[in-house]
Amino acid sequence: MEMIIENELVKELANKHGRNRESLIPILQDLVVQNRFLSRQDMVDVARELDMSAAGVFGTATFYSFLDTEPRGKYVIRICKTISCTMKGKNEILSTIEEILKVNLGETTPDRKFSLLETNCIGWCHKAPAILINDTPYTELTRSKVTEILREYIKNGDRKI
């Protein structure tokens, strides 16, 4: 018989959000906050906990770009690539971040601290260019401003700047 190892975090989140279908996305969102991504095992465990198919969980998770199914760093940097930010120097900000973290777009640093991703309009067009680091927006970026922000994260984590 297959041994089922209890997934304490999934159980705890199901207790918090409920075990209905409408609890699924809040559970997945909290898992991403905790682990920075959804592992296959976590998705199977969520399916078991909510009594639905693992394919159903996978299908829902992969629909949403913020529900990562690949491992990400502790800090996920999402750089806005929509037109206003592009017009105001998004590429310069992107190359600055790539230089500082020594990663390319889509990659995670070897120490698993930072992932660098692109995203669509994040609603700061009047203060472009803008990025999100996890949930925190940073706007009106320049090369020097983004360098300073990243230095702070490298040194102190997400303590407010």
Place this chain on the structure above:
Amino acid sequence: MVIEKYKGMSIKHVKRVDLIFEKVSCRDILVKIMKMTPDEICQELLESDLKGRGGAGFPTGLKWRYTAQEKDPVKYVVCNADEGEPGTFKDREILEQVAEKVLCGMATAAMAIGAKMGYIYLRGEYKFLIPKLNEKLMQFHQTMDEFNLNFRIQVRLGSGAYICGEESALFESIEGKRGEPRNKPPYPTTSGLFGKPTVINNVETLVYSVMIMKYGAAHFKELGTKDSRGSKVFSISGDTPKAGIYELELGMSVFEFVQEFGDGDTKAVQVGGASGFCVPRKKFEETIIGFEGVPTGGSMKLFNSTRSMYNVLHNYLDFFSEESCGQCTPCRVGCQQLLKGVESVKRGDKTSRYLDELVKLAKTMKRASKCGLGQSVGNAFGSIVENFKEEIIY
């Protein structure tokens, strides 16, 4: 209320209005609304001619009345805060500054239709708003208890899917599924969230509903034009020295708008974001911003002569190719083919005549796509290709 940064900035060519960010006592407004019958609330809204401020422009009063007429004992009020249209950022500011008015608007809708439960669907990109919003929600629920009103609101977060701003996709997402739009009809007024009659309104629409209850329909109607009553919050970005959020009276022309917000070198204005229309300089004077001309959910992007309209179009098509939910073929394949198509014309792999084929494809998408996303890709595509053909080809 003037947003801090823009204090003292002179506005000459357009009329500034102060309804959305005006600080008001929501308690006083609720007391007034509680004396009205559901029918009176709907009637007041109908008389105001308020149309939805999310972009589609359906008359708000009708939406509420249709839902009120449904017999189902369970109904919902949903606030659409999944602001994702490129160039739109006003709902974030409204929620940051006057969230209590949004909640009050939801309570008003709840009284009009007889709902006990409401949801705010907030885009994941605005998660940082949650702590402050929760504080306001706690106060709101206390007020509900105090007034003996049985209405509760929950916040649900999106997770980075533009399509969830489409109302039926939004319902699917709250229900815990992929955000894929449903077939219509049935409309939300009869079968919305969890299959129940639902009023779903944009953040800004809810606040206008509150202000109409406060000042009366007649006051609201004094502003704007026959087809576009009242005012609207605009999100202004791109090549402008005055980027920001402005509440303006409806009915201005693009010309007046550009005189106010342009940098002296404006060649085009994209009205309504990626799903909206591109207005070139030669059409500034004849084009009215509103339901009689080009409608907008608030997104206004200015482009000056240094910008390549090919890059603008490419950016939009890239956006749609990523954000199409993939459910229906015209939109899924159409977005990708439009993107590939303009790339091959630019490279010279295809002749300029191929653009006519692509315009036809965009028209087919308008007719055959299931929801507003696929139906509106042709707006930007058609208007940019038609007016800036040489920039797409060379």
